[in-house]
Every structure is written in structure tokens, then in C-alpha cells.
Amino acid sequence: xxxxxxxxxxxxxxxxxxxxxxxxxNFAHLPSGQQHYWFACDTGVxxxxxxxxxxxxxxxxxxxxxxxxxxxxxxxxxDDLDEISIAFDPQDVRRVYVLRVTDSTWNASFDPRAFLYxxxxxxxxxxxxxxGIQWQQLKKLIMIVVLS
Numbered sequence: 001x002x003x004x005x006x007x008x009x010x011x012x013x014x015x016x017x018x019x020x021x022x023x024x025x026n027f028a029h030l031p032s033g034q035q036h037y038w039f040a041c042d043t044g045v046x047x048x049x050x051x052x053x054x055x056x057x058x059x060x061x062x063x064x065x066x067x068x069x070x071x072x073x074x075x076x077x078x079d080d081l082d083e084i085s086i087a088f089d090p091q092d093v094r095r096v097y098v099l100r101v102t103d104s105t106w107n108a109s110f111d112p113r114a115f116l117y118x119x120x121x122x123x124x125x126x127x128x129x130x131x132g133i134q135w136q137q138l139k140k141l142i143m144i145v146v147l148s
Contacts, residue, residue, distance in 0.1 A: 022086045026093040038096070040084035045098060047123060058123055060100075094122045 024036035033051040045058040089095035098117045116129040 022088070024088050024093075024096075026088055026090065038086045040086060040098075045084065045086065045123075049122075056123060058126070062126060092120070095120050096123060098126075 022038045024038060027034070027036040030036075031051075033053070034049075035051045036047065036049050037052055038045065038047040043057065044060040044062065046055050047058070048055050084101075085099040087097040087099070089097070096119050100115045100117065117126050118129070119126050
């Protein structure tokens, strides 16, 4: 097991309502004071590159409004995306992926949609892959990739 992170300097409100957290494995060999922690929270994403001594915030709006490439209706706005997952590129330590999924209240006539964003500069700027595929289709795609 790991060491619990109790430092919350500069964080408040929705920043502290964390839905998932990840330790970047690309930096796992560093001492605890230099670990890189990333958390999804109500306000977006927060991360620390100094063992949780200080925090950087990435608001949901910073990632941008999604595009519905399925073409079957208007896209959700950034506030409709409440499920956030984080993944790291093992080949490029600066690349981080954020997967956002619409909540169930977005549009009752559509399945949840998934939107994938990435950064090549460790969170300074974000780009969207521009996908707005149905969540069920994305889960099938993930299973195909994992089983390949």
C-alpha cells in the first residue's frame, strides 16, 4: 500500500470532493516529496508534482466544451461531464489523458457520451480527440484493445 495524501494546501470546496486519484507511475521511483499525484474532483482535475505540498488546478472549462461527432444532437456543455478518469502515457512522461463521460441527466434520449482529452506538456494546454462516441461503444473498443 501507499502513503495516504493528507496535504490540501490551496484546495477547498469541490477540489476536495475527489472521485478518483492516480499516482503517475512514470515518477514512482522518486522520493515521496517528489511524487506526482493526479486527482479527478468536482471542479475538474488537480495535480501535484511535489508530493502534495502544492497543487495545480485544471478547471473543467479549461478542457473545453466537447464536440458531438456522432452528429445525433447537440453536444453537452462542460458542466454535463462529471465522470473523469486519468491515464498516463508510459512512453512520454509529459502526456496525460483525461476521459470525461456525460452524466445521466445530460439528455435522457441519449446514452452517456465519452470525450477524450490529452496534454503533451503535463497539463499546461489541453487538446481534444474530438470524439463524442456513445459510452457503450467506447467500452467495446477498450475491450478490443485490451484483449488484442
